[in-house]
Amino acid sequence: MGTPEFAVEPLRCLIKGGYNVVGVITMPDKPAGRGHKIQYSPVKEFALENNLPLLQPEKLKEETFIEALREWKADLQIVVAFRMLPEVVWDMPRLGTFNLHASLLPQYRGAAPINWAVINGDTETGITTFFLQHEIDTGEVIQQVSVPIEETDNVGTVHDKLMVLGGKLVIETVDAILQGTVKAMPQDKMAVQGELRPAPKIFKDTCRINWRQSAKSVYNFIRGLSPYPAAWAEWVSPADESMVVKIFDSEKIIEEHRFEPGTIRTDGKSFIHVAVVDGFLAIKELQLPGKKRLKTDELLRGFKLTNHFYMKVD
Known part of the structure; x- marks a missing residue:
């Protein structure tokens, strides 16, 4: 069965x-x-x-x-x-x-x-x-x-x-x-180390990224949902238009900063970094609605992203 x-x-x-x-x-x-x-x-x-x-x-x-x-x-x-x-x-x-x-x-x-x-x-x-x-x-x-x-x-x-x-x-x-x-x-x-953890069913809302966490926590969250059903976030444009973006791969950057969690740092060509509480998450692979899953540099060739965009944080 x-x-x-x-x-x-x-x-x-x-x-x-x-x-x-x-x-x-x-x-x-x-x-x-x-x-x-x-x-x-x-x-x-x-x-x-x-x-x-x-x-x-x-x-x-x-x-x-x-x-x-x-x-x-x-x-x-x-x-x-x-x-x-x-x-x-x-x-x-x-x-x-x-x-x-x-x-x-x-x-x-x-x-x-x-x-x-x-x-x-x-x-x-x-x-x-x-x-x-x-x-x-x-x-x-x-x-x-x-x-x-x-x-x-x-x-x-x-x-x-x-x-x-x-x-x-x-x-x-x-x-x-x-x-x-x-x-x-x-x-x-049976011998168990630490407390018992459950594994409840995952829904769409479960997959939303909380940027007010450590780089390690967000990194684990993204890989824990990749490739399916995929972690997601909303990025907001300078015109205040929001768009859901799925994130499949990332990298931790531990670095002191004064940015608000969810702030985007990018050169518009090769990297997208999102601020978290103790550094940044470098987004390596992502997908926009109705588009293919792409590596960051591939996406940035066809999408104009600036430092005025940010990830929505509730």
């Missing part, structure tokens, strides 16, 4: 490993983009390419779906980046249902664990397999693998590292369950 690209790799590993995948469950198709064309999830595309039986229930408690699921007679269910399951679904297989989660549980329970680990400046994250139970992301842990987060990593690079390792960990977990060697551990018995 899964929807995004992150869930395809474990499915690919199961097929490649010769496991008997009796069916795949993914989200219903939905319109996307400007033309509102129907778009299949990455998991559906992979399932169709490999001729795997497929279900796309609107509601997970629908009797027709429950009956179809029972008919598959699955011994084990695997969930990767899907929806919260009702007990009638996760309790159905004789060997249970386990989830692959992109954090070192119990840290970062929730919908966006990779984003929040990078936003918070963590130097380590990982993946966890655990048995499902009633409360989301709280089940007994089966296995974990840790991964370093480099200073230059963004969500995209961490996602890809965890995706590859996730496929391997799912196979190891399946084998351990089949061999009866699993010694699952309750999460409240």
